[in-house]
Amino acid sequence: MQLAQYIQKSMLNPGINDFSNTSRLNFALSCTTDFPEHFAEATFHNNKEEERMILNPEFQKAVATQIVKGIKCWLKSCKKNED
Helix, strand or coil: CCHHHHHHHHHCCCCCCCCCCCCCCCCCCCCCCCCCCCCCCCCCCCCHHHHHHHCCHHHHHHHHHHHHHHHHHHHHHHHHHHC
């Protein structure tokens, strides 16, 4: 799996809706890099319920924790592939 898939999978735990990890938007996060990059979208600011969620410090911490968890799982999978 790719980094984005690990992060997306882990973010489902704090109750974030599964919007898939495929982008239908025509944009790039940055220029070509030598390291992985990922854009994690937890809520939509134009949804009142999700706006309240993202303003909650506990929810913010839960999202950040799950993103870190996804990154750690991805790193472990990279190590297994090297062995």
